[in-house]
Amino acid sequence: MMFNLSLCVFLFPCVKKKPSKQLRFPGRKSSKTPESKEMFAGENGLQGDPRLKAIKEAIRVVPHFPKPGIMFQDITTLLLDHKAFKHTVDIFVDRYRNMRIDVVAGCEARGFVFGPPIALAIGAKFVPLRKPRKLPGEVISEAYTLEYGTDCLEIHVGAVQTGERAIVIDDLVATGGTLCAAIRLLERVGAEVVECACVIGLPEIQYYFSAYSHDRPTRVMNPGHVSDYAAYSNACTFAGTKQAKWNAVVHAY
Ligand SMILES: O=P(O)(O)OC[C@H]1O[C@H](OP(=O)(O)OP(=O)(O)O)[C@H](O)[C@@H]1O
Numbered sequence: 001m002m003f004n005l006s007l008c009v010f011l012f013p014c015v016k017k018k019p020s021k022q023l024r025f026p027g028r029k030s031s032k033t034p035e036s037k038e039m040f041a042g043e044n045g046l047q048g049d050p051r052l053k054a055i056k057e058a059i060r061v062v063p064h065f066p067k068p069g070i071m072f073q074d075i076t077t078l079l080l081d082h083k084a085f086k087h088t089v090d091i092f093v094d095r096y097r098n099m100r101i102d103v104v105a106g107c108e109a110r111g112f113v114f115g116p117p118i119a120l121a122i123g124a125k126f127v128p129l130r131k132p133r134k135l136p137g138e139v140i141s142e143a144y145t146l147e148y149g150t151d152c153l154e155i156h157v158g159a160v161q162t163g164e165r166a167i168v169i170d171d172l173v174a175t176g177g178t179l180c181a182a183i184r185l186l187e188r189v190g191a192e193v194v195e196c197a198c199v200i201g202l203p204e205i206q207y208y209f210s211a212y213s214h215d216r217p218t219r220v221m222n223p224g225h226v227s228d229y230a231a232y233s234n235a236c237t238f239a240g241t242k243q244a245k246w247n248a249v250v251h252a253y
């Protein structure tokens, strides 16, 4: 996996050196630990729920897209299966409907697919976090690093009020860079980020987020794979910034 170290140091000043072997996956035989499969289901009464299997089976995995080595998790096939798509939204709605959520923030582009139906169902506003130069009003921006490149997210100033309770929705967490940028944006405009929710979690990020962070969970349903170095960087970002006290724990399926 290509990784641009100078960019990493610029974006994530808490990352000073490459993770040691021990930091990478100590004691792990496989990235798909039994605990990881059980945590989300256990906490949400979903253990053995056939909907999770249906969701996972509806997601197509395309090897070597958009670059050699990337196992691309394609949610467009999930959208073709209206039952599996509805199950996906229902699972998140069940979790968030009684959590006093004011804001559902979706990350462009695939967070725009899952975020709005969740927002409508729980009675929250939907706030798009967009790629640069797409929002017409006054914006603030956050740069981040991805599994296969770098990017930036923006939010409209005034879309979220100080003290509002927000969740961040996306289809997938790979390195965690997008979620980190989304959290930073929402916190800069005064929101309280309660949780991040993704349909798909890539297993390596689960390890790093579990190792480096604590209280604020990130909810995911399905596993894939990821650049562990970039995941490490983003987990360190959580641990090394003002968000340290409510970081993320990813539960992969
Ligand atoms: O955890 P990360 O390493 O940040 O990667 C996850 C992000 O990458 C993908 O989006 P992408 O930026 O490719 O944009 P797209 O949805 O417009 O294709 C995906 O939909 C997530 O938003």
Ligand SMILES: Nc1ncnc2[nH]cnc12
Pocket: 070, 071, 072, 073, 074, 146, 147, 148, 172, 174, 224, 225
């Ligand atoms: N492996 C992957 N599949 C789909 N979207 C992604 N975004 C980052 N990594 C991805």
